[in-house]
Amino acid sequence: MKVRFWGVRGYVPTPNAAMLRYGGNTCCTAVTGDHGELVILDTGTGFCLLGDELMQGEFGRGRGSLTLLISHTYWDHILGLPFPGVVHIPGNRLDIYGPESTRGSLQMVYDGMLSPVYSPVYGLAHIGATHRFTTISTEPFTIGRLTARALPLSRRQHSPIWAYRLEEDGRALVYITDARYGEEGIRDEAIAFAQQANVLIHSAPYLRDEQVEDYGQSRIEDAIEVALLAGVEQLLIFHHAPTRTDDELDAIVAHFRAWLAAQNSSLRLIAAAEGMELRV
Numbered sequence: 127m128k129v130r131f132w133g134v135r136g137y138v139p140t141p142n143a144a145m146l147r148y149g150g151n152t153c154c155t156a157v158t159g160d161h162g163e164l165v166i167l168d169t170g171t172g173f174c175l176l177g178d179e180l181m182q183g184e185f186g187r188g189r190g191s192l193t194l195l196i197s198h199t200y201w202d203h204i205l206g207l208p209f210p211g212v213v214h215i216p217g218n219r220l221d222i223y224g225p226e227s228t229r230g231s232l233q234m235v236y237d238g239m240l241s242p243v244y245s246p247v248y249g250l251a252h253i254g255a256t257h258r259f260t261t262i263s264t265e266p267f268t269i270g271r272l273t274a275r276a277l278p279l280s281r282r283q284h285s286p287i288w289a290y291r292l293e294e295d296g297r298a299l300v301y302i303t304d305a306r307y308g309e310e311g312i313r314d315e316a317i318a319f320a321q322q323a324n325v326l327i328h329s330a331p332y333l334r335d336e337q338v339e340d341y342g343q344s345r346i347e348d349a350i351e352v353a354l355l356a357g358v359e360q361l362l363i364f365h366h367a368p369t370r371t372d373d374e375l376d377a378i379v380a381h382f383r384a385w386l387a388a389q390n391s392s393l394r395l396i397a398a399a400e401g402m403e404l405r406v
């Protein structure tokens with residue numbers, strides 16, 4: 127598998143000159159399996175950049191197929207879906223997996239987002255690509271030769287948040303975002319879920335001592351603790367705070383790398399940046 131980041135910012139896009147190195151688009155990560163399976167984790171505004179690139183290949187001719195794994199439906203994780211041309215070209219195929227909330231299915235949420243109130247698309251029925259929605263559960267499923275599993279990370283039924291684990295040939299990538307570790311048992315379940323992952327992608331917008339309203343979102347120290355306790359090889363933090371400049375992010379990573387070195391830890395810590403690509 128290989129992974130590429132198309133959007134790493136949390137909450138809102140940040141087209142800010144001091145944030146261009148890490149990038150200002152919201153959450154979108156692409157995983158490509160060794161046999162060509164294309165899996166997209168969340169469709170924040172980074173999905174628009176990815177869509178532009180996909181138009182150069184099979185998707186531009188209406189012969190593309192991709193799988194979307196949606197963690198939850200806050201704006202920074204869904205906003206990019208309706209914009210790229212790839213979703214409007216007949217013949218393209220979107221397999222969309224995500225959670226169902228007590229307020230409605232994932233399909234209803236996306237349909238509402240495309241209602242005439244918000245968008246000229248006038249609803250999902252007017253998207254050209256063939257699309258199929260599947261409500262996720264903890265049952266493993268396959269995407270081509272990849273095995274996928276999902277884990278609920280919040281007990282809040284009106285806004286369920288799920289993590290994903292993708293495996294291929296004994297290699298594993300885990301995606302955890304917006305985890306609510308303040309809720310009982312969630313952190314232990316996340317550690318078990320991320321066990322021995324080669325790559326853990328974890329949201330981490332703020333430090334523990336920053337006084338901000340994060341609505342229960344895990345902090346950078348939480349992401350590092352989970353990675354250490356799960357025996358992860360590489361931790362990529364993302365969902366960077368919209369106020370965080372590139373230089374500040376560099377300093378934070380340098381600080382925690384020094385701390386890890388002092389602990390004799392082999393954990394590799396990286397702050398994900400738009401355009402960054404690595405093998406799992």
Ligand SMILES: [Zn+2]
Pocket residue numbers: 136137200202203303304365
């Ligand atoms: Zn988020």
